[in-house]
Amino acid sequence: MNATSAASFNERIIEEFRANNGKVGGMFDGVPLVLITTAGRKTGRPRTTPVVHLRDGDRHLVFGSNAGGPEHPQWYHNIVANPQVTLEIGTTDGVRALATRAVVLEGEERDHWYERQCALEPGFRAYQEKTTRTIPVVALYPLDLSADxxxxxxxxxxxxxxxxxxxxxxxxxxxxxxxxxxxxxxxxxxxxxxxxxxxxxxxxxxxxxxxxxxxxxxxxxxxxxxxxxxxxxxxxxxxxxxxxxxxxxxxxxxxxxxxxxxxxxxxxxxxxxxxxxxxxxxxxxxxxxxxxxxxxxxxxxxxx
Ligand SMILES: [Fe+2]
Ligand SMILES: [Fe+2]
Incomplete structure (x- = not known):
């Protein structure tokens, strides 16, 4: 898929996600998708991408698999440059946006959660086998105004x-x-x-x-x-x-x-x-x- 068709493919998913309380059909039926919006590191332009997530308590884990491609996805580079991420999740009342702060997981913690994701979705094991890079795992922590x-x-x-x-x-x-x-x-x-x-x-x-x-x-x-x-x-x-x-x-x-x-x-x-x-x-x-x-x-x- 070239960059233009990948962009319009993403746009269709985003539209469907927002119109259907976070549900997307077809090949994504039943897949736990969320939308993340990062700041483009060169332009400052908000960039929204659908990604698979895994809940761990209050935090949400997302994976820079890029379907096993040779490069990290753009959103990952954006997060490294600026960790403020807006997360959209589906609820029965609609799509809820959350302000989050991203932390890139390292070492054993990263391996533990990537392995957990592979056990849930074997496609992620195939992605890792396709590439020599270590697929990043990023934890998104929602803003909590009760804390401090x-x-x-x-x-x-x-x-x-x-x-x-x-x-x-x-x-x-x-x-x-x-x-x-x-x-x-x-x-x-x-x-x-x-x-x-x-x-x-x-x-x-x-x-x-x-x-x-x-x-x-x-x-x-x-x-x-x-x-x-x-x-x-x-x-x-x-x-x-x-x-x-x-x-x-x-x-x-x-x-x-x-x-x-x-x-x-x-x-x-x-x-x-x-x-x-x-x-x-x-x-x-x-x-x-x-x-x-x-x-x-x-x-x-x-x-x-
Ligand atoms: Fe404002
Ligand atoms: Fe405003």
Whole structure:
């Protein structure tokens, strides 16, 4: 299977998984699949992959078999670069996203769990026989807000910082678009407007991937907040719904930005503005509702 058909094969599995409470038919009927989303180590783009998992208490073990191929899967390299992983698991009420931290198992522990997986699914023994590399075993530990109030505060402070970074990137992208539309940098470099438009597109895409990743990770963290602070369930439902609306706009914008022939900057600016309308209110609502629960005072931003 080439890279393009492998990608669309994965997309179909992901779609079916999300539409059917985590169940996928055909060759995956009865296979314990989960979805993992990692941050692309070069682009920061969220990358979702279906993988087989094995439960061990609260943690979930996943295996970088790559069907016995010669290379580790991309998601494994992404995890080594950044261990924050969003895990989606099927439940009777739908698919639940969990924020997790990945730890690559080593030595005897790795061997023990790989052997356990081979006993359950003999295909994994065949994968190991096909390759000289040691197939990685990765443990995913879900975020637990009942464990450590000091850590909860760190999570709250990270939320503020991420929002500030995203705001700054957005301001920068908007200013670059306005500059180009006003003919500023083009006037300075009249021979290279196409290069500048391409640079802008890349810059804008980086912002979109960053926001996309932020939402994906938050969707996972929301589950931990709901579990520990049930009074937040209604507000989190609203925040999730806002994510869904923004995700749709983000995906459309990413498609537009990926089209090299599209050079209509005004259209791009309008699409970007459409995406971010309401983003400030969303950030403020998130901070006002989630931060007090983890012992952090929300910054004053006005809004709702
Ligand atoms: Fe959010
Ligand atoms: Fe947020």
């Amino acid at each position: 109030p000091a850590r909860n505060r760190v999570i709250g402070e990270q939320l503020i910082r991420h929002h500030e970074d995203l705001r700054a990137e957005l301001r920068d992208v908007r200013a670059r678009i306005d500059d180009l539309l006003a003919g500023g940098p083009q006037a300075a470099e009249p021979d290279r407007p196409a290069d500048l438009a391409a640079q802008l597109r890349r810059h804008c895409l980086t912002f979109c991937y960053g926001l996309h990743l932020h939402h994906t990770r938050e969707n996972g963290a929301f589950s931990a907040f709901e579990e520990e602070f049930p009074h937040l369930v209604p507000v989190i439902e609203r925040l999730r719904a806002e994510h869904r609306v923004m995700e749709k706009a983000l995906t459309e914008l990413e498609t537009l930005l990926g089209d090299e022939s599209a050079d209509d900057l005004e259209h791009l600016r309008d699409e970007l503005d459409r995406l971010v309308a309401g983003l400030e209110d969303h950030f403020a609502a998130e901070e006002a509702s989630l931060l007090p629960a983890v012992g952090v005072t929300p910054p004053h931003r006005g809004g709702r």
